Amino acid sequence: MTYGFRSRNGLNLFQIDSENRVLNVAASGSYTIGKPAWAPKTITQAVITYPAPITTTEAPHVFLNPTNQGMYHTLMHTGGPGNWTGFYFLLQLMPPFNGSDCSGKWLVATFSSTSPPNQYDLRLRNAAGEQIFVGADNLLLMTGFPVNEGWSHDRRGQSQSGVMWSGFQMPWTGSFDDYFLASTLLGGKSNNGNTTRETPCGFHAGVRNTLNGYMGALIGTETGFDKNGRTTFAARPMRPL
Structure with a gap:
């Protein structure tokens, strides 16, 4: 590390510094897709609009968590660098999903910190003066290691x-x-x-x-x-x- 603050946990692993960034939940909500009991027909596309645009250059990381079931594809971001406005994805219409409620929850996370600090708090900035962590951030905890060849x-x-x-x-x-990282898997x-x-x-x-x-x-x-x-x-x- 050449700039900033560094902490280690009880296993002597780096937790956060100006080079080891953390993902912060920037927005979250729920989606409706499939065929809920009240829906007259199957909803094949979920369209999400963020409460406010996300201003990072890199697209936010989208995570999905079906309430029970759901098989999705073609997740695409809307907006662009500095003005990400949302995303959408499609339901795969194959049994048993074409007659099922496949709704669930979503969240997006970024490596930028946007939370205002509390009265007593820790705030970290990088060499460019960007806020990269504040104690009010809702960090994303990894509960399963990244996998790409585990199929x-x-x-x-x-x-x-x-x-x-x-x-x-x-x-x-x-x-x-647990949510799964969908923006890479379904992209x-x-x-x-x-x-x-x-x-x-x-x-x-x-x-x-x-x-x-x-x-x-x-x-x-x-x-x-x-x-x-x-x-x-x-x-x-x-x-x-």
């Missing part, structure tokens, strides 16, 4: 409309309190050199010991056994939202 095949594969969806899963935390399609396919990921009903996903392949022309390969991890806010 293994499962037996949930199925064919639909000329596409064979191969099923994958990776070990998860078992807790319904666009997979290109296998031939076609681009959606790579929906999420949870099946009542299951949190695995994170599940699918990879599509055109029946008769592709194998479809390549894995997602994008990084994700489990996290939860330090304080209730």
Whole structure:
């Protein structure tokens, strides 16, 4: 570290300094998607607008936590550098999700600190004078290590409309309190050199010991056994939202 303050925890691991940044919850809320009991038809897209634009240059990190189940794809940010206004994502319409309530909670986190300090507080700035931490921040706690090659095949594969969806899963935390990093895992399609396919990921009903996903392949022309390969991890806010 060349500038700032450094602390270590009981395991002698760095907690925060001007180089080891922490994620701060910048906004949070809930989303409705799928077919809740009151909905006349299936809601296929969730559109989120932040209460106020997020002014970081880097896009915020989006985390999702379905209340029970949900398989999502194509998460896209709205706005742009210095003026991120929200995001949207789609529901994968395959059994058992096309007739199910797949609603849940979302949060976005940034490496910038935007909280006003309390009367008695610690505030850290970097060499450029930017506030990088204040004690009022609601930090994001990592509860599962980043994984990008932890997928293994499962037996949930199925064919639909000329596409064979191969099923994958990776070990998860078992807790319904944990969110998964969605902006990397769901951020666009997979290109296998031939076609681009959606790579929906999420949870099946009542299951949190695995994170599940699918990879599509055109029946008769592709194998479809390549894995997602994008990084994700489990996290939860330090304080209730």
